[in-house]
Amino acid sequence: MALPTETVYGLAGDARSPEALSRIYAVKGRPTNHPVIVHLPDADFLDQWAADVPAWARSLANALWPGPLTLIVPRGSDVLDAVCGGQPTVGLRVPAHPLTLDVLRAFGDGLAAPSANRYGQVSPTTAQHVLDELGDVLDDSRDLVLDGGRCPVGVESTIIGAWDDSPRLLRAGLVTAHQVAELTGRRVSLITDGVRTPGSTAAHYSPRARVIPVEPSELTTIATDVGMRFGLIAPHDVPPPPVHHERLASPRDDVEYAHSLYAALRAADDAGLTVVVAVLPTDTGVGHAVRDRLMRAAAREVSP
Ligand code: TXA
Ligand code: MG
Numbered sequence: 001m002a003l004p005t006e007t008v009y010g011l012a013g014d015a016r017s018p019e020a021l022s023r024i025y026a027v028k029g030r031p032t033n034h035p036v037i038v039h040l041p042d043a044d045f046l047d048q049w050a051a052d053v054p055a056w057a058r059s060l061a062n063a064l065w066p067g068p069l070t071l072i073v074p075r076g077s078d079v080l081d082a083v084c085g086g087q088p089t090v091g092l093r094v095p096a097h098p099l100t101l102d103v104l105r106a107f108g109d110g111l112a113a114p115s116a117n118r119y120g121q122v123s124p125t126t127a128q129h130v131l132d133e134l135g136d137v138l139d140d141s142r143d144l145v146l147d148g149g150r151c152p153v154g155v156e157s158t159i160i161g162a163w164d165d166s167p168r169l170l171r172a173g174l175v176t177a178h179q180v181a182e183l184t185g186r187r188v189s190l191i192t193d194g195v196r197t198p199g200s201t202a203a204h205y206s207p208r209a210r211v212i213p214v215e216p217s218e219l220t221t222i223a224t225d226v227g228m229r230f231g232l233i234a235p236h237d238v239p240p241p242p243v244h245h246e247r248l249a250s251p252r253d254d255v256e257y258a259h260s261l262y263a264a265l266r267a268a269d270d271a272g273l274t275v276v277v278a279v280l281p282t283d284t285g286v287g288h289a290v291r292d293r294l295m296r297a298a299a300r301e302v303s304p
Pocket of ligand 1: 005007008009010011034035036037070072084089090091113114115116155156157159
């Protein structure tokens, strides 16, 4: 079933069931060696899924769950290979969405849920986006799409590697490296030691339209060079360039930018626009994650 979370919609199934996992992979069209995040009802479930959770990671979970933080921890002995992509770790999080927390509590165990989009595409932030992405492969008789409204955060959870003494930022999100450093009293490393996190290494999050990320000072020059009508995403205080374009979003701050980003990219595709110029937000708070997603959307080719 597709479920709302505070970040993006997920495609969920029993994380203890090989059949459920293979169906998730099939529906997404995702290579089977890519790990999925297991969503838990609460932090007390950590030890049913993980072995040797570092104390700093446990306190981080207690401080921020439910919330947009995924911890990559050493996997418990009975966690399926299909969940971990064959790696010695498992990704865990407690999502902060009332509907999905109800589902998780009623289910009483972990639900594996990657973002409910086709592999490499833009993550869905509404139930309608899920239907637009996956409607033709979902089976009406058994697949449910739970409509929990528009996801408040709008970009995927922050992923922190938590298998030793040092927190590693594997994917940026609303929870910042600075916050993790403050809460753990540890330096957050950007070195990932070759850990495979597809959403962070490959080009990802791409609409059909070509995305051109620009700094505010470059907007007029680049917009003039595009040479055709394009979609524009820009903070509200960025003046429109003097060429024909369609404004897709005018976020007032970095939080609103994250909230509206994926819907704006989808709106570009729906409007048949082939180019989107996106003025990058400042590199603070969740603006860091927005910049990251825009740069990856611009990279286009999904590497293996
Ligand atoms: O906000 C989110 O995290 C959303 C919602 C639905 O919870 N989920 C999401 O899942 O973005 P997905 O599968 O689209 O992205 C999860 C990322 C992938 O890049 C995956 O490689 C990484 O998490 N990941 C999961 N388990 C991992 C592990 N054991 N080691 C390294 N990376 C892992
Ligand atoms: Mg994804």
